[in-house]
Amino acid sequence: MRITLDIWRQKNPRDPGRFERFEVPNVNEHMSFLEMLDVLNQQLVSEGKEPVAFDSDCREGICGMCGFLINGEAHGPLRNATVCQTHMRHFKDGDVLRLEPWRASAFPVLRDLIVDRSALDRIIAAGGYTSTRAGSAAEANQILIPKPSADKAMEAAACIGCGACVASCPNAAAALFTGAKIAHLGHLPQGQPERMGRAIAMTSQAHAEGFGHCTTIGECEAVCPAGIKLEVISRMNKDFIKATLGGYANEVQTLAALPPSAAMRFFEAEPPKKEP
C-alpha cells in the first residue's frame, strides 16, 4: 500500500518547525509503523536528504522510548499499544497521516519527533521509591502480601514512562504517570512508611515541572499503552489530601540540584545570539 506522511520537522529546540510531506510507496502490512519510517529514512539517506528523527529502542512496547502523535492520537489508533507495536495492517492504502511530537511545555522538542521527557525522571526522584539500601532487606517471605494487593501493585507498576498520557491531556497533566507510581508503592506494605511524604513530593515536583492540573477528562487512560487505570489518580488525590491534612507538607525535602535536562544542554551549548 501507499502511505502519505505529513511529518513535523524541527532541527532543534529553537527552530520553530514545520510540516513536510513524504510518500512511502511500498508499505507491507506486516511492517511495524517504525519499520515503515525506517524504510522512508533509508530512502531519504540514499537521496542525501535529512532522515526523520524519532526515538525508539526495544521496539517491543516495553521500554517506553517511542511515541508520537498519529493524526492527533498518541501512539496512533491502536488501543493499549505503543507506536512500535502498531503494525501497518491497521492502516489502508492511500491513508494520509500526520505525525507530530508529544506537545507539552514540560516536554521540549529536541528534534523532529523527539522530545525531552526528563521531567518524568525528576518526578520519580522526588519520591517514587522506597528508601532501602542494598543489603539491608529482610527475608523476602517475612512479610506476606495478599495476592490481590500484589496484582494491583503490578497493574500500576506496568507504566512504561512514555508520556502519552501527558501528550493526550488537554491540561498536559502528568497525573496518570505520577498516580501510577504512587498507587504501585501504596498497594504494598513496603511502600507505607514513606507514603504520605511521597504523595506530596511527587505531586509538587510535577507542578514545578510545568505539568498541568488533572480535571479527570480521561484521555490519558484511553491512550495509555500499559493500560493504567484512572483509579490511580483518585488514589493519588486521596493520599495527597490525607498527607496535607496530616501536616506532612512541611517534612518533604526539596530536591538537590539535578543534572541539566537534554533541552537545557542544548541551550547551554548554543546560547541565543545577541541582536547586533
Place this chain on the structure above:
Amino acid sequence: MPLDAHIPSGPIEQKWQKQKFDLKLVNPANKRKYRVIVVGTGLAGGAAAASLGELGYEVLNFCFQDTPRRAHSIAAQGGINAAKSYQNDGDSVQRLFYDTIKGGDFRAREANVYRLAEVSANIIDQCVAQGVPFAREYGGALANRSFGGALVSRTFYARGQTGQQLLLGAYQALQRQVAAGTVKQFVRTEMMELIVVDGRARGIVVRDLVTGKISSYVADAVVLATGGYGNVFYLSTNAKGSNATAIWRAHRKGAFFANPCYTQIHPTCIPKSGEYQSKLTLMSESLRNDGRVWVPKAAGDKRPPNEIPESDRDYYLERIYPTYGNLAPRDISSRQAKNVCDQGRGVGPGGLGVYLDFRDAFKRLGRKVMDERYGNLFEMYERITGEDPHDVPMRIYPAVHYTMGGLWVDYNLMSNLPGLFVGGEANFSDHGANRLGASALMQGLADGYFVLPYTVGDYLARGGFAKMDTSHPAVKDAEREVNERTKRLMSIGGKKSADQLHRELGEIMWNDCGMARTKESLTHALSVIPELRERFYKELRVTGSGAELNQQLEQAGRVADFFELAELLCYDALQRNESCGGHFRVEYQTSDGEAQRNDDEYAYVAAWEFKGVGTTPVLNKEPLVFENIHLAQRSYK
C-alpha cells in the same frame, strides 16, 4: 600468557566470605572523595551506581537512552532465578551452582558461579523491599515457576514483565541517589572511548547525543555495564540501540575480550516477516512450561495446524528428550528447531518456523489461568503477527538473544586493565558457553548490588594512582581519536545508510557463524567481513553534521565497531575445535547429534588481545579448573 583470575583459596563455600573479609575498606569519610564512572543503567549498571552512591562515593552514571529506565533489561520477560528453595522441591545453593555450570556446558569459572548462587537469595530480598511486585500465591508468599534447564521451580517473576519491574526497582533506587546528590546522571550521552593512564582505566570520552559535543570525564575507577553485543548479527532480540561500542573501545585499549563466540540463540522468537525487519521479538521461554513444540511429521505438509491430527505431529523435543521435554535448554532446543526445518518440516513463510501449541494447556487449565500466566505475551504475539494464539498455535523460530562472551574479568569483576570493572551481560563471567533462562537478571543484579560495591571499594582503598584532571595529555589524545573517527564517518559520502550495511554484516554472521558453524563457513566469514568493512568505509553516507542530534552518525559509529567485533567472533569460533553450549561446530558432534566437548584441549577461557584492525588478535588462556563438579557429557534425555 596464562591469565590469573585471582580466585581466593579455600573451599568453594567459603571463598566469597573469605574474600569479603580480605577486601580493603575505604574510610567512610573519604568515600565522597573517590569518583566512580558507571556506564550503563541496566540491572548491572543501575544497581551498581545506586549501591555505590548509597555507600557515599561520587558516581557519574551514563546511558544513551533518554532515561536510565529504558536500558534493555526492561525487556526481560520470564523471570529471575534464586536459590530460595521456597517450593521444598530440593533446591539449594549447591544445586543452582551445579545447574548453572552444567547449563553452561562446563565452560564457566566455578568460583564465580558459586558466588552467584550464594547471593541469589539476597537479590530477591532486596527487590521485594524495593517494592518489586513479584507474583504471589493466594497465601501471600512469593510464587515460582520453572524454567529451561532446571528440574526445580526457582524462578521468581512479575507477570511477563520481570525485567521491567526489576529494572524499575534499580532505577528508583538510582533516582533516590540522584536526588541525594551522590549520583550524577547523564542521559542521551554515549561513551566513545576509554581513557587509560599508566595502564589504569581513568575515564571516558563521551558524545552528548543532543548537542554532539565531545567531552571527557576522569575518575578513579570505571565500571562498564553496557549490555550484550547480540546486534552484531543485526537481527536479534536486543533493542535497536544495543551496541558493543563501550566494550569494544575498552578492548582496543587493552582489555581482553573473552569467549566472543559464545552466543545464545533463543528457541522461541517470532519468525522474521520480511526484509524490512528491524529486530526480532522474543516470546518468553516460560511459555514452554505449558506450550508443546511440534512440526508435522511429513516434510511439506501444508495443512493448517488445527487440521493436522495428533498422529501426524512430531513433538520432537518430548520425543528426543523425555526427561526435560519442552524444557530442554536453549541451545539444544534451538538446534533441534533448525534440524527439523532443515528437513523441510518447518512451518510458515519460508518454512522457517515450528509450532508452540497451547491447545492442551487451555484444556487442562482453562483460559483464565492461562491468560493470567501469559496474557501479555499472547497479546504481544497477536499484535505483531495478527494471529491469536488462543485459536492457532504460535509460530516460533530461534533468534540471537544473549551473548555469554564479553570482557574478561577476574573474580573481583575487574578486567586485566586495573580500574576497569565490567558487570552484567558485558562481562563473560558466569554463564560459560550457554546461559540458563532467568540467570542473566540474577547475574546483573548480583554484580550490581552485591559484588561491585565491595570490589570497587577494595581497588580504591589500595590506591596507588595519582589525581588527574581532563588537562592530561591522555585525555586530549582520546578526544582527538574520537573526533577523527567522527570526521572519517561523516566524510565518506557514499549512498548507503549504516543500517543497510549492518544488515549485510548480519547476514554473513547468521549464515557463517550462527547456529551451526564449520571450519569452512568461518574461514569464509573471515575472508568476506574485511571486504565488507572496506565497502562500509566507501559506501556509507551520514547526513547532517557531528554537532547536532544525529541518529545516522550514532548508528554509523556503532556499526563500525560491530564490523571489527564480528571478525573477532569468527576467530574465536574457528580456534575452538569443539562444540559446547551455544557454540556448535558441525565437525564436533556425538553420534546422536549433540555437542561434543573436548575437555582435554579446550577447558579454558579464550581471552583475546587486540593487535590492530585487520591484524590477527592474540589468544591468551585462562585454564578452567573443576574441583567441585565432575565434568560430564551434558544430558537432558
